[in-house]
Amino acid sequence: MSKLLIKHANQLITLTGSSEKPLTKEEMSNLHIIEDGAVYIEGGKIKSVGTTDELLELYKNCLDGVEVVDATGKVVLPGLVDPHTHLVYAGSRENEFNMRLNGATYMEIMNNGGGIHATTSRTRAASEEELVEQSLVRLDRFLLHGVTTVEAKSGYGLDWETEYKQLKAAKAVGALHPIEVVSTFMGAHAVPAEYKGNPDAFIDLVIEEMLPKVAEEKLAEFNDIFCEHGVFTPEQSRKLLEAGKKYGLTPKIHADEIEPYEGAELAAEVGAISADHLLRASDKGIEMMADKGVIGVLLPGTAFFLMTEAAKGRKMIDSGVPVAISTDCNPGSSPTCSVPFMMNLACMHMGLNPAEAITAATINAAHAINRGKEIGSIEEGKRADLVILNVLNYMQMQYHYGMNHTDTVIKNGRVVVN
Numbered sequence: 550m551s552k553l554l555i556k557h558a559n560q561l562i563t564l565t566g567s568s569e570k571p572l573t574k575e576e577m578s579n580l581h582i583i584e585d586g587a588v589y590i591e592g593g594k595i596k597s598v599g600t601t602d603e604l605l606e607l608y609k610n611c612l613d614g615v616e617v618v619d620a621t622g623k624v625v626l627p628g629l630v631d632p633h634t635h636l637v638y639a640g641s642r643e644n645e646f647n648m649r650l651n652g653a654t655y656m657e658i659m660n661n662g663g664g665i666h667a668t669t670s671r672t673r674a675a676s677e678e679e680l681v682e683q684s685l686v687r688l689d690r691f692l693l694h695g696v697t698t699v700e701a702k703s704g705y706g707l708d709w710e711t712e713y714k715q716l717k718a719a720k721a722v723g724a725l726h727p728i729e730v731v732s733t734f735m736g737a738h739a740v741p742a743e744y745k746g747n748p749d750a751f752i753d754l755v756i757e758e759m760l761p762k763v764a765e766e767k768l769a770e771f772n773d774i775f776c777e778h779g780v781f782t783p784e785q786s787r788k789l790l791e792a793g794k795k796y797g798l799t800p801k802i803h804a805d806e807i808e809p810y811e812g813a814e815l816a817a818e819v820g821a822i823s824a825d826h827l828l829r830a831s832d833k834g835i836e837m838m839a840d841k842g843v844i845g846v847l848l849p850g851t852a853f854f855l856m857t858e859a860a861k862g863r864k865m866i867d868s869g870v871p872v873a874i875s876t877d878c879n880p881g882s883s884p885t886c887s888v889p890f891m892m893n894l895a896c897m898h899m900g901l902n903p904a905e906a907i908t909a910a911t912i913n914a915a916h917a918i919n920r921g922k923e924i925g926s927i928e929e930g931k932r933a934d935l936v937i938l939n940v941l942n943y944m945q946m947q948y949h950y951g952m953n954h955t956d957t958v959i960k961n962g963r964v965v966v967n
C-alpha cells in the first residue's frame with residue numbers, strides 16, 4: 550500500500566468540518582489553517598492531519614517505505630474541483646472570438662448557425678476516439694493547474710447518437726486520466742437545426758428517448774439545460790428537470806446567463822443542486838436559492854471572455870447562497886482550463902476575498918457535484934487529492950494573479966504532477 554507524508558507546509562488549508570454541507574457566509578472565509586502542517590496518506594486516503602511535529606511523533610516508528618514530500622515555503626490545498634465543464638467536444642472557435650471582437654454578439658453568432666451549433670457539427674462528425682484524444686489534452690491542462698476532479702457535460706450532440714458518444718467519451722477519459730470525471734447529461738443545450746422553431750418537440754424527444762437511456766446505462770448523475778431567451782423557456786426547463794428527477798438525475802441549470810429569465814427561481818423550485826452562471830439573476834432568485842441551499846456556481850471566465858458584467862458573487866455570499874467557482878470550459882464562452890485564474894477573476898470582478906475563492910473552488914465545488922463527503926477538504930478518511938502551491942501563503946495565490954502556482958499535484962495519494 551502506498552504511503553506518503555507531506556510535511557512542513559507553510560500553510561495547510563484543511564477546511565475542516567465542511568463535508569456535510571456547503572459553506573455559506575462567514576464560514577466561507579474560515580479555511581482552518583494549520584501552520585507548519587503535515588498530512589499522512591495511506592492507500593489513497595488521508596489518515597492524519599496535524600502539525601509536522603505532531604505527525605512526525607505519531608509515525609516516528611513507521612516511516613520506513615514512506616514517500617516524503619517537503620512543502621517548506623509552500624501552501625497545501627485540497628485538490629481543486631471544477632463543477633461545470635463542457636469537457637468533451639471537437640474543434641475550436643477562435644474565428645467566433647474574432648467575430649465578437651469585431652462587434653458580433655454571442656447570441657447573434659449562435660442564431661446564425663454558429664456557436665453551439667458549430668461545435669455540434671464538429672462533434673457529430675468526430676469519432677469517439679477523437680473526442681477522447683481532444684478531451685485528454687484538456688484534462689492534462691486541468692491537472693497542471695491543480696484540478697483533481699471535473700464535472701463534464703454532454704450537449705454537443707443534440708441527437709442521441711452523439712450525446713451517447715460524448716457521455717461514453719467522458720467515462721473513457723475519466724478511466725484513462727488521473728482526474729476523476731463526473732458526468733452530466735445536457736441533451737437540451739440548444740435547439741438543434743432539425744427542430745428549429747419547435748423546441749417543445751425537441752424537449753419531448755429528450756424526455757422520452759434520451760433520459761431513459763441515460764438512466765438505464767447510468768451514463769450521468771446530473772441533468773442540465775440551457776434556460777435562456779431564445780433557447781429553452783423556464784416552462785420547458787421545468788418539464789425536463791422534473792422528468793430527469795424521475796430517472797434519478799439531479800437537476801442543474803444554466804440560469805440567467807445572458808438575460809434575466811427567472812432561472813435562479815426555477816432552480817430553487819425544482820430543488821436543483823446548483824444554478825450556474827447567474828450573471829443576470831434577480832434579487833428574488835438569489836433569495837430563493839439561499840433559502841433552498843442551491844449552490845451558485847460562478848463562472849467568472851464566461852463574463853470575462855464575453856466581455857460582459859460579472860455575476861454578483863459578493864451579494865450571493867452575503868445573502869447566504871453557498872457559492873462555488875468553475876471554468877465553464879467550453880469552446881465558445883470560456884475556452885480555459887485554469888481554475889486558479891477563475892479564482893483571481895472571482896476576487897477581482899465578483900468581490901470574493903481570497904479565502905472565499907479557495908472555499909468556492911474546493912469544498913463548495915465538491916458539494917456542487919455531490920462529492921462533499923469524499924473530496925474538497927483535507928480531513929481524515931477523505932480521498933487524498935491535494936495540490937501544493939509555490940506561494941508563501943494562500944493570499945499570494947490571488948495576489949500574484951494570472952499565473953499558475955501549482956508545484957505538485959497528488960491524486961488518490963499518488964504524486965501525479967511535480
Ligand code: NIG
Pocket residue numbers: 635664665668775803806851877879880881882883
Ligand atoms: O455555459 N451557455 C451555454 N453553454 C455554454 C457555452 C457553450 C458554447 O458556446 O459552446 C456556456 O456558456
Ligand code: FE
Pocket residue numbers: 633634635803877879
Ligand atoms: Fe456551461
